[in-house]
Amino acid sequence: MEVLRLEGVSLHFPAYGRDILKEVSWTVRRGERWVLFGRNGAGKSKLLEMAAGYIHPSGGTVARFGEERGDVRDTRRRIGYTSCSLRTAFPRHSGVMDVVLSGYDASIGVYRDFGPEERGEARRLLDAAGMAHLARSLFGTLSDGEKQRVLMLRAAVREPDVLVLDEPAEGLDMAAREDLLETMERLWEINGAAVIYVTHQVQEITGLFTMLLVLHRGECLYRGPVDGGLTGDMLSRIFERPVRVERRQGRYYAYIDGTPVAS
Numbered sequence: 704m705e706v707l708r709l710e711g712v713s714l715h716f717p718a719y720g721r722d723i724l725k726e727v728s729w730t731v732r733r734g735e736r737w738v739l740f741g742r743n744g745a746g747k748s749k750l751l752e753m754a755a756g757y758i759h760p761s762g763g764t765v766a767r768f769g770e771e772r773g774d775v776r777d778t779r780r781r782i783g784y785t786s787c788s789l790r791t792a793f794p795r796h797s798g799v800m801d802v803v804l805s806g807y808d809a810s811i812g813v814y815r816d817f818g819p820e821e822r823g824e825a826r827r828l829l830d831a832a833g834m835a836h837l838a839r840s841l842f843g844t845l846s847d848g849e850k851q852r853v854l855m856l857r858a859a860v861r862e863p864d865v866l867v868l869d870e871p872a873e874g875l876d877m878a879a880r881e882d883l884l885e886t887m888e889r890l891w892e893i894n895g896a897a898v899i900y901v902t903h904q905v906q907e908i909t910g911l912f913t914m915l916l917v918l919h920r921g922e923c924l925y926r927g928p929v930d931g932g933l934t935g936d937m938l939s940r941i942f943e944r945p946v947r948v949e950r951r952q953g954r955y956y957a958y959i960d961g962t963p964v965a966s
Contacts, residue, residue: 706864708732724921736898774931783858786869790850795843804960806857828856832886848879850907852886859890869901910953
């Protein structure tokens with residue numbers, strides 16, 4: 704089942720005086736696990752905003768769940784989204800359970816009473832992520848890594864067809880990043896939704912991911928299996944310096960000018 708199909712989409716902002724995206728085509732099917740990879744400014748976030756219906760393409764077509772003209776509100780309910788910027792969006796006194804429950808309405812805060820089934824699902828996700836002990840905690844007392852994992856559960860609580868994670872590990876230390884990646888794998892095992900994980904860090908690409916879309920200056924350089932695109936030649940072109948890539952025990956490691964990239 705196709706959940707997203709973008710055909711030759713372009714995005715031109717006159718204020719920028721250039722094309723942000725240039726004829727990008729991309730199809731995501733249910734259950735696929737994609738990495739959207741590229742440097743800062745490559746167009747990754749704009750492509751996601753377009754896919755979710757927040758902005759419209761200057762050219763090309765976007766179909767969500769098989770429809771080009773479906774209800775955008777329904778589309779957004781079927782796409783679970785989180786990013787590192789949401790860590791500061793919730794008041795410090797917000798309860799962890801309330802933050803997870805807010806995912807049902809894609810709201811910042813809760814504005815209604817939730818039924819036993821909804822609360823049960825929130826508790827189930829917290830337990831599956833090994834975070835049940837934080838259910839009564841205040842969001843503001845959590846570490847950045849714990850906050851990001853809670854926000855990931857918020858995105859997954861209504862069992863979306865697509866789970867979009869926009870650079871969720873940004874600013875996390877190594878241990879927090881690994882906890883987050885483990886939580887993500889648990890969520891996928893529970894839900895089986897399509898996953899789109901946005902990053903510019905090679906070391907975040909685990910064995911969970913099978914597909915890769917590489918954006919560079921608004922253009923698609925590669926679309927296909929991870930192994931075929933995450934190469935030294937590809938990364939050298941993107942980062943404009945010699946890059947070597949190694950894969951060990953299902954993880955990728957990059958070296959620039961022979962020096963390991965800090966993990």
